[in-house]
Amino acid sequence: MPGVTIFLCGLSFGFLVSYSIVKTIYDTDTYHVNPPQNYKMDSQVSDMINLREVNSTEDTTVETTRDRLAKVRILCWIMTAPVNLERKTLHVRATWAKRCDKVLFMSSEETDFPTVGLNVTEGRDQLYWKTIRAFQYIHKNHLTDADWFLKADDDTYVVVENLRYLLSKHDPGRPIYFGRRFRPFVKQGYMSGGAGYVLSKEALRRFVEGFRVGKCTHTSSIEDMALGKCMEILKVEAGDSRDKNKRETFHPFPPQKHVVRDPGSKRAWYWGYGYYPSINGPECCSDFAVSFHYIHPDQMYELEYMVYHLRPYGYQYRFNPDSMQNETEKNSAGSGS
Numbered sequence: 001m002p003g004v005t006i007f008l009c010g011l012s013f014g015f016l017v018s019y020s021i022v023k024t025i026y027d028t029d030t031y032h033v034n035p036p037q038n039y040k041m042d043s044q045v046s047d048m049i050n051l052r053e054v055n056s057t058e059d060t061t062v063e064t065t066r067d068r069l070a071k072v073r074i075l076c077w078i079m080t081a082p083v084n085l086e087r088k089t090l091h092v093r094a095t096w097a098k099r100c101d102k103v104l105f106m107s108s109e110e111t112d113f114p115t116v117g118l119n120v121t122e123g124r125d126q127l128y129w130k131t132i133r134a135f136q137y138i139h140k141n142h143l144t145d146a147d148w149f150l151k152a153d154d155d156t157y158v159v160v161e162n163l164r165y166l167l168s169k170h171d172p173g174r175p176i177y178f179g180r181r182f183r184p185f186v187k188q189g190y191m192s193g194g195a196g197y198v199l200s201k202e203a204l205r206r207f208v209e210g211f212r213v214g215k216c217t218h219t220s221s222i223e224d225m226a227l228g229k230c231m232e233i234l235k236v237e238a239g240d241s242r243d244k245n246k247r248e249t250f251h252p253f254p255p256q257k258h259v260v261r262d263p264g265s266k267r268a269w270y271w272g273y274g275y276y277p278s279i280n281g282p283e284c285c286s287d288f289a290v291s292f293h294y295i296h297p298d299q300m301y302e303l304e305y306m307v308y309h310l311r312p313y314g315y316q317y318r319f320n321p322d323s324m325q326n327e328t329e330k331n332s333a334g335s336g337s
Contacts, residue, residue: 072164074102075104076152077104079127080107084154088154088155089154095301102145106133108130128220128222148200150163151193152196153193159288159289176237177197179197180195180251181240182224186228191250193223195252196250197227216234248276251293258280
C-alpha cells in the first residue's frame, strides 16, 4: 500500500514539525495562545464517527451503544494552578473537558475562571495534598453527580467517549480505578498521574474514608505513587485498562512519543516503570486511546481535529468496538490496497 504509506508518513512528519515549532514557542515565558474565535466542538456522543456495529451473536445497534455509553456518568476534575489558567487550562476547557458530565478545575485559589480553591499552597511537593483535598471536596459536594471520577492535569488530553466505552464494561460500585499502570513501589502497581486516572464511586468513597479513619496519610509528595499505595491499603483494585489486543489506552506522553519515536533510551525511567511490556510504534496504542500527556495548547486543537473531524474518504468503519481490528483488516483487504 505505497500510497497509504506515503500519506501516513506525511501526516506523521507534519505532526512532528508542528509539535517541534509549538514546543519551541511554548518553552518561552511569553507564550500565549487564545482559543480560535467562536471555537466550538460538539460534545454529543452522536457526533462521533457514524458507526455501524456488526456482531453475529448480539442484536446491537449504534443507538443502543450510544444509550449504554450515555449512562456512564463521568466527573472530570483538572488539577491546575493560578499561573496556568490562561496558558493551559483555558484550552482544556475549550476542548475535551466539555464532554464530561461535570467538570471542576481545582487550584490553590478560588477564582472566577471558575476554579475551586483547595486551601493548599502551590508547588510540586503539594500535588498529593491537592489530590486529597480535591477528592474530599468532590465526595462532599458532588458524589451523586457521577459514577466515575477522573483526575487529569492541565496538559492532558482525554477522549471522553473512549473513556466512557472503557468504563461501560465495569461496575462503579466495585472498588477499582484505571489509568496507565506503573510497576515500582506498589505491589499491585499504581496509575500515572500525568496520563490521568479514574476512580469508581466505591474507590472514591474508600479513599476519603481511608483518610478520615487514618488508614491512609500523606506519606509522600509523589502524588500518583502515594495514591496508589493508599488504594492498595484500602483494597481498591488497580484495573487493567488495555484493550482486547493488549494495547494501552492511557499514555504518559504525546502521541508522537509513542507512535513515532522512543520516549527515551531503554535505560530511561519509562522503560522500567510499565506494569505491562512497553511498546513503541503503531502497536503502542489502542484504537480507542483515552489520554495523552504533555499536550501543549496548540496540540489540544490539533487533537480535536484529528479525533473528531479528519476522515479518510470512502473508508467506512463497520465494527463492534471489541472486534475492530478484524473489521478494519477486512476493509483494507476489500479496498484492493
